[in-house]
Amino acid sequence: MTLVIKRVDPEKLRMFKAEAARRGLRLHQALEEAITLWLKYKPFVLETEIDVNNRVYEEMREELLRKYRGKFILIASGRLIGVFDGLEEAAGSLEKLRPNIKHAILTRIGVDEEYHGEYEWWGGSIEP
Amino acid sequence: MVGRIYRTIDCTEHLESKRNPVPAIQISLYNIHGEKILNNVEAPVDAGYEGSIMLTSELYNNFLIAELPRRLWRDYRTLTGTVTMRVARAVVEINGVKFNTFIGSPLFWVGKLLVGREVLSKLAIVIDCSRKETCLVEALG
Numbered sequence: 001m002t003l004v005i006k007r008v009d010p011e012k013l014r015m016f017k018a019e020a021a022r023r024g025l026r027l028h029q030a031l032e033e034a035i036t037l038w039l040k041y042k043p044f045v046l047e048t049e050i051d052v053n054n055r056v057y058e059e060m061r062e063e064l065l066r067k068y069r070g071k072f073i074l075i076a077s078g079r080l081i082g083v084f085d086g087l088e089e090a091a092g093s094l095e096k097l098r099p100n101i102k103h104a105i106l107t108r109i110g111v112d113e114e115y116h117g118e119y120e121w122w123g124g125s126i127e128p
Numbered sequence: 129m130v131g132r133i134y135r136t137i138d139c140t141e142h143l144e145s146k147r148n149p150v151p152a153i154q155i156s157l158y159n160i161h162g163e164k165i166l167n168n169v170e171a172p173v174d175a176g177y178e179g180s181i182m183l184t185s186e187l188y189n190n191f192l193i194a195e196l197p198r199r200l201w202r203d204y205r206t207l208t209g210t211v212t213m214r215v216a217r218a219v220v221e222i223n224g225v226k227f228n229t230f231i232g233s234p235l236f237w238v239g240k241l242l243v244g245r246e247v248l249s250k251l252a253i254v255i256d257c258s259r260k261e262t263c264l265v266e267a268l269g
Binding site for chain 2: 011014015018019022050054057058061087091094095098101102103104105106107112113115116117118119120121122123
């Protein structure tokens with residue numbers, strides 16, 4: 001059957017397509033596999049530390065952009081740890097959380113976005 | 129014709145390769161905690177790479193404590209398609225000078241060590257292929 005889905009997060013779809021390609025699957029095969037896994041293992045699916053931090057960032061993003069443009073924000077352990085004027089200050093706060101965290105989001109709100117986008121790598125390839 | 133004189137500050141021998149030696153510069157890399165992850169390593173210079181520093185995924189794991197959100201990861205166009213890179217903050221040291229930079233590692237691939245234009249644009253270097261060395265230089269006069 002043909003399926004049309006609206007309002008899919010383009011970033012997640014891009015990563016899904018990339019993973020499907022990496023595994024040598026066509027998109028419909030990857031989607032079927034994902035659906036099967038989700039239905040089968042629903043009670044056991046856990047978010048990783050990276051997933052949690054990114055989810056929190058996405059949930060807060062609009063507010064952060066509105067209130068703290070130009071500041072550094074630190075998200076770890078699934079919560080906003082703090083808002084900082086400088087990188088050193090943020091790094092100091094991060095130091096206090098050691099060794100309990102393995103992942104944190106440290107980004108300069110509204111500034112790091114300027115470095116986002118499509119880049120080029122002439123002659124680059126995924127061959128080692 | 130424009131004449132210009134440069135003084136070499138430090139030179140790094142080109143790395144061995146199957147056919148043509150690879151230009152390289154020495155770098156040290158610190159994570160946001162100030163831990164030295166790479167100590168004076170000869171990193172290949174890749175002027176075709178628009179990003180800053182690419183690392184293997186194993187090395188990149190040392191920088192997860194200051195990663196950018198997923199939506200700010202970068203896509204690189206290559207001859208064989210698009211490669212998505214995770215991005216994190218780091219401090220690079222070149223010839224005793226430290227500065228903040230971004231580092232990246234492919235999302236779906238082991239990656240490799242190289243220095244791209246985002247870092248090279250902060251340096252003056254001469255790639256001397258006849259001597260098989262790359263030198264940091266400063267212009268005189």
